[in-house]
Amino acid sequence: MGLRLDFVDDFLVSSMPSNVASQSASPPRGESVRYWIAVGLALSYAFFAGLKTAADPDLGWQLAAGRWMLEHHQILRTDVFTYTGFGREWIYPALSQIFEYLLYRIGSYSLLSWTAAVGCVATVALLLHGARFATAIIAILAIPLLAARCVMRAELFSVILFAAFVSILWNFHRSRRGLLWILPLLMALWVNLHLGFLAGFGMCAAYVLLEIGELFTLQKRSDALSRLRSAAPWLLATIPATLLNPWGWRVYAGMFRLMPTGTNPFILELMRVRVNSTTAMQAFAWRDYESAFFWFLAIAAICTVAALMQRRFAEAVILVGSVYAAVHASRFVAMFAIIVVVIGGSVFTDWVPHVSRFSRRGDFPDISTKAATIVLVLSAFLVAVRISDLVTNRFYLRTPGQYSVFGAGAPIRFPAGAADFIVRNHLPANVFNDYNSGGFLMGKLAPEYRLYLDGRGELEPGLYVHAQQLLTQSLDSQDWQREVASRHINTVVVSLDREYGMGLASLNKFCNSPGWKPAYLDPFGAVFVNMGAPPSGSPESAAFALSGVAGFPKGEWEETQLDCSQVRFDAPPTGDSFRARADRFNYLLNSAAILIVLDRTAEALSALQSAEAVESQNAFLHYAKGAALLQSGRWNESESSLHTAVNLGSDEAASALARAYDQQGRYPDEVAVLHLAASRAPQPSWFYLKLGLAELAQNHAREALDGFHNAEREDPFNGGDDAGTGYHSQLAEGHARAEALLQSQR
Known part of the structure; x- marks a missing residue:
């Protein structure tokens, strides 16, 4: 018996044009059950991943703007919230801000959190429209990337609407079924919700590329031209639809003013994602969310190969383009995931039967059902563990840069x-x-x-x-x-x-x-x-x-006379619930950081001990502990804690440890720490600069020049910015010394 993949056949039936699909057999009952279980897992996971405290800083100014517009009964067109920019033109979609403020008035931060969770579920549901088992499994793996951007702020609407555009256009391309007439309506809504509506145009262009790609195949040319003719009016209608906003065409000025046209070295979500041998090791940390990005890079690569082997060059170009966008700025990881789930998943499932034909043998057992069941069980296990980590706040307390905790409501970490x-x-x-x-x-x-x-x-x-x-x-x-x-x-x-x-x-x-x-x-x-x-x-x-x-x-x-050296931080949240423990941890760890800065080391170590009783695998906790121990003169213990923090991903600990090694003249150890930090830091410029100086201290001219060249390449101050005077002077001096040393060694 030959090797059969029933779940792939089922997908192909649903995605073929109707005149072809009607000739195919109905999907097996077992496959349908597996598919719906996978869908249930994906939607459940999306809900738990999306349900978190409303902690995005942008939400605050959007709520203020929504309140101002409702109170003044007019659109906010100039800045009224800062004295540094008062009166300057301000263009930002009003509908999302008004909607957010109304939600806040009805249910405060809790309702905003629930809305974000529903938005995350809606996004995944759109991706699974018309999909089959393999795509549902890929969607499960995409949840961390989607949830990272499905937070309660205006961008949430861009994620949902982009998923809608991709789903509608891809299904129309595959089966000529799709509500194309709704695209202009969605675009008119999008332009009033978020400035990310440009992504909708990007997907329209990608759809045209898909149809052009089929014009080069004689058997597909007629259908492709027919679809293009049917879609063209609706695609073109999305352009004037964007003018249905309070600013008309000037909304584009606002979009290009605020949308990321390049990598920003100071704003985390606009920084590049570092992809190298060091960061790629995160792929093996299956329980941590950082692994999802590298899993998806691998999935995108496999799907691109699958597209090329099927001579589907347009799909390959779209997949590669989505990878570039995601690596270019982490803000685009959700859109990258959407493309890979919908287009990549479909391409992959079309490819598997072609591969299986090369290995058909009469004595092969039918393993497709077993393989699908194993994949489903493993996926269920992954979802169960990941949901547990979310609910218990293991994920939020261990992952650097997480401002939220699980559940609905306001965060504790804002001032x-x-x-x-x-x-x-x-x-x-x-x-x-x-x-x-x-x-x-x-x-x-x-x-x-x-x-x-x-x-x-x-x-x-x-x-x-x-x-x-x-x-x-x-x-x-x-x-x-x-x-x-x-x-x-x-x-x-x-x-x-x-x-x-x-x-x-x-x-x-x-x-x-x-x-x-x-x-x-x-x-x-x-x-x-x-x-x-x-x-x-x-x-x-x-x-x-x-x-x-x-x-x-x-x-x-x-x-009262407030004395910073005497202020006590002795009122942490109490209770044994997961939320109370997380809030207590954040209170204690923030308190410890302040106490260290104020040179109140003994109190800081006490707070850190209490925080460690709640969660011991937090990078900042060990960094703070190392800093406090260093202040106390306990170097051996400090070094151990700082190493632990570095291994857990703390760039601050790497900087502190490298500085200590430099003061001790332990330059090889300093170089090792700086190499690791530079390879994974979102903004590695200072690490490269210090690396060059450490190599220079060892008379390693070529290695020092490599460090300085990398520091110059990663320059966050655009070469001539006055704010980077200190950075540039150190870089120029180090480079000159390294060049002189190299000349003397020849």
């Missing part, structure tokens, strides 16, 4: 207490804030206060980098004094989160700035008030309050 304190005490405007917390703070402080910057992108060019420079200095520095005078800044609020808190590193400097008074401090945020601010009610106070909050009355912050 909510600091924002409430500002409003409650009517602190003086203007308010300076860090970029990462800007979106959240806008949602909490607008419209009473305008912010310095709010996470929407740079309405004032260079402001992000300038803010970063300010956050490294004391509040009494000359740069700060100039900024305070020119911007009328009287209140500073910063996030102290261990990963996203841009104010954490300089907290001690801020606390010890004589001209500023610490007004509020908790594990997630801090507030400082300019003691030179005019008193409430004085004629000068209006000049300092562009937001309308003139001065400040005597409040609770003036009643």
Whole structure:
């Protein structure tokens, strides 16, 4: 008996043109059962992966914008939320922001979390429309990539609508069945929901490429031309559909202003995904979500080979293009996954029968049912483990860069207490804030206060980098004094989160700035008030309050003298639920990071011990532990903890360990750590620079030049940016020394 793959045959029946499919047999009952079980697994997994606290920073400014439009009964066309960009043109789809705010009014953050989970499920359901067993299995593997972008912000609608475009156009290409007339309607909706509508045009172009690819095959040419003629009016109609928005054609100006046209070295989601032998090892960590991207790269490669062997060159081009987009910027991983699931899955299942024909033998057992059952069982096991990791928060507490925890509601790691304190005490405007917390703070402080910057992108060019420079200095520095005078800044609020808190590193400097008074401090945020601010009610106070909050009355912050060295962080969340334990862990770990910065090492180690009792495999925990032990002079223990953190993926630990090795003259050890960090860091420029200097210290001229060349290639400051003066000077000096050393060694 020859080798048969019933689940492939079943897929082919459903995806053939009707005149061919009608001649094929119905799918076996067993195959149908396996398919629906796989679909159930995929949808269940999608729901649990999508259900998490609404922690995306962009959500805050979108809620504020939605509230403003509903209260003022008009579209927001200029910036009203920052004093640095006030009055500048602002183009962003209004419908999504209004929708999000209405959800918030109805059910607060909990309803927003549930909506994101439903959106993730809807995306997967669209991918499985018209699919078969193998595609459902691939969809299961895609869930981590989809869930990463199916978060409650406007981008969620782009993910869903892109999945709809791909599903509709692919099914029409395969079977001439599809509601093409709905595409212009979806595009008109899309342009009012998110600026990612350009991806819809991309899929329309991909569809045309698919049909053009079949024009070169005589047997398929007639059908391809017929489909193109039928589809052309609807595809063309998507173009004028984008003009159905409040800005008309100027929406394209807004899109190109904000959409990523290139890799951004400062915004995580716009950084390149590092693909090399080091990062590829994540593929073997099957329980961790990072493995999903590399699994999908492998699946995309297999599907591309399958397309080429079937002479389906258009499909191969589309698959390769999706890989390029995903590697170019991590923001596109969901769209990459959608393409691979729908197009790659179909191409692969068409290819398997062609391969099996080469190995048909009369004495081969029929293994297709057993193979499909084994795959289904393994998939069910994977889904069960992954869902367990989500519900117990193992995934959220172990994975770097995860701001959310499982469940519905608001996250704990935003500076909510600091924002409430500002409003409650009517602190003086203007308010300076860090970029990462800007979106959240806008949602909490607008419209009473305008912010310095709010996470929407740079309405004032260079402001992000300038803010970063300010956050490294004391509040009494000359740069700060100039900024305070020119911007009328009287209140500073910063996030102290261990990963996203841009104010954490300089907290001690801020606390010890004589001209500023610490007004509020908790594990997630801090507030400082300019003691030179005019008193409430004085004629000068209006000049300092562009937001309308003139001065400040005597409040609770003036009643007490806040001393950063004495503030206690002893009120962690209690309870034994998974959510309570996760919140307690985040509270303790953030507290420990602050205590380390404030040189309160013994208290930091105590907090770390309590956090480790909740979750021991967190990279930042071991990094913080290593830093605290190093402050205590316990080098051997510190080195061990830092190594553990490096192995768990901490770039901060790699930097700290390399710096310690450099101070000790252990340059080979420093080089080894820097090599590892540079190979996997999203932005490796500084690691390469330090690597070149470490090689130079060993008189390794060629290796040093390699490091400097890599640092130049990864330059995050675009070569001539003033913000990169220090980086460029070190790079130029190191390069010159390495060249001189090389000449002397010849």
